[in-house]
Amino acid sequence: MMGPVLAACLLIILSTAWISQANGATCKKDGGVCTCNDNTKSVDCSGKMLTAIPSNIPLETTQLRLNLNSLSKLSPTAFHGLNKLTFLNLQFNKLQALPTGVFDHLFNLNELRLGANQLTSLPPGIFDKLTKLTWLDLDRNQLQSLPHGVFDKLTELKTLYLSTNQLRRVPEGAFDFLEKLKMLQLNDNPWDCTCNDILYMAKWLKKKQDEGLGGVDTAGCEEGGKAVLNVTEEEAAEDCVYPNTTTAIPTTIITTLASSNDDDIPELPVPQENFQKFLGYQEPDHLPTQPQCLMSISGYLGLMMSLVLTSAAILYVIHFLKKA
Ligand SMILES: *[C@@H]1O[C@H](CO)[C@@H](O)[C@H](O)[C@H]1NC(C)=O
Ligand SMILES: *[C@@H]1O[C@H](CO)[C@@H](O)[C@H](O)[C@H]1NC(C)=O
Numbered sequence: 001m002m003g004p005v006l007a008a009c010l011l012i013i014l015s016t017a018w019i020s021q022a023n024g025a026t027c028k029k030d031g032g033v034c035t036c037n038d039n040t041k042s043v044d045c046s047g048k049m050l051t052a053i054p055s056n057i058p059l060e061t062t063q064l065r066l067n068l069n070s071l072s073k074l075s076p077t078a079f080h081g082l083n084k085l086t087f088l089n090l091q092f093n094k095l096q097a098l099p100t101g102v103f104d105h106l107f108n109l110n111e112l113r114l115g116a117n118q119l120t121s122l123p124p125g126i127f128d129k130l131t132k133l134t135w136l137d138l139d140r141n142q143l144q145s146l147p148h149g150v151f152d153k154l155t156e157l158k159t160l161y162l163s164t165n166q167l168r169r170v171p172e173g174a175f176d177f178l179e180k181l182k183m184l185q186l187n188d189n190p191w192d193c194t195c196n197d198i199l200y201m202a203k204w205l206k207k208k209q210d211e212g213l214g215g216v217d218t219a220g221c222e223e224g225g226k227a228v229l230n231v232t233e234e235e236a237a238e239d240c241v242y243p244n245t246t247t248a249i250p251t252t253i254i255t256t257l258a259s260s261n262d263d264d265i266p267e268l269p270v271p272q273e274n275f276q277k278f279l280g281y282q283e284p285d286h287l288p289t290q291p292q293c294l295m296s297i298s299g300y301l302g303l304m305m306s307l308v309l310t311s312a313a314i315l316y317v318i319h320f321l322k323k324a
């Protein structure tokens with residue numbers, strides 16, 4: 001009696017996995033949730049309550065909108081097949097950490113929007129391959145520190161938003177390579193103007209004010225509200241010791257944790273998604289569309305009926321064999 005029941009359960013589990021593969025598409029025309037424009041090669045998945053990036057994003061995509069979703073975690077290889085991307089919007093999600101190397105294949109990226117997430121730190125070198133980047137927003141996060149040299153490769157950057165974070169200082173030399181910068185937003189951070197490590201930024205802002213950079217006066221000291229660019233060496237006299245291991249350790253732990261449960265083969269285009277597909281597993285990243293539901297339900301009903309019939313046939317045969 002148990003045999004057919006177990007077999008039926010196994011079949012149901014397998015069939016459920018098989019049916020869920022119907023949700024593997026990205027574009028609406030294929031049953032996915034994103035609006036895809038074949039002419040502009042743009043894919044708009046914004047505002048769809050996604051908790052995972054849809055699989056099978058067309059590899060020729062140049063603009064990808066994933067803003068206004070519920071993404072809390074990215075696979076380290078999430079964008080590795082998408083090296084044609086020039087625009088990537090991840091604003092208004094729940095990202096708490098970025099895995100090391102997640103943007104490393106985006107050689108053509110011009111605009112990267114990461115504002116309005118929950119980032120508390122950035123992995124060292126996270127932007128190092130984005131040498132064509134002209135726009136970077138990191139505002140409305142919870143960044144407490146920046147890794148040493150994090151902007152050093154962004155020599156084409158024109159706009160940088162760091163406002164509304166928890167930054168108290170930037171590492172010495174942090175802005176030195178931003179030669180084309182036109183606009184910088186630094187407001188709503190608790191800039192600590194009592195320690196002398198603020199003087200790098202104060203002097204840099206003062207110099208850039210003379211060169212016409214926008215937003216140099218947006219950084220205000222946590223205490224007193226004075227503009228950081230006006231802070232003097234006398235005011236910022238304290239020799240605060242911040243061994244940079246204290247900021248480096250949490251970053252390393254977070255990135256290790258974030259990447260430890262994923263594969264170590266970054267060269268494969270989208271191994272995680274392939275793996276999920278192999279298992280027939282899809283994260284419940286969106287509500288299925290109506291045709292998908294109909295398809296699933298009719299497929300399900302058909303399968304259930306054939307299962308019942310098969311079970312009945314098996315039971316009948318067993319019964320017949322026992323009698324004989
Ligand atoms: C620590 O500081 C040194 C010297 O300023 C620098 O070369 C190094 O990259 C820093 N390490 C981190 C993790 O920021
Ligand atoms: C900086 O100081 C100068 C001279 O005291 C003052 O005129 C200017 O308004 C200050 N800048 C800001 C942004 O507060």
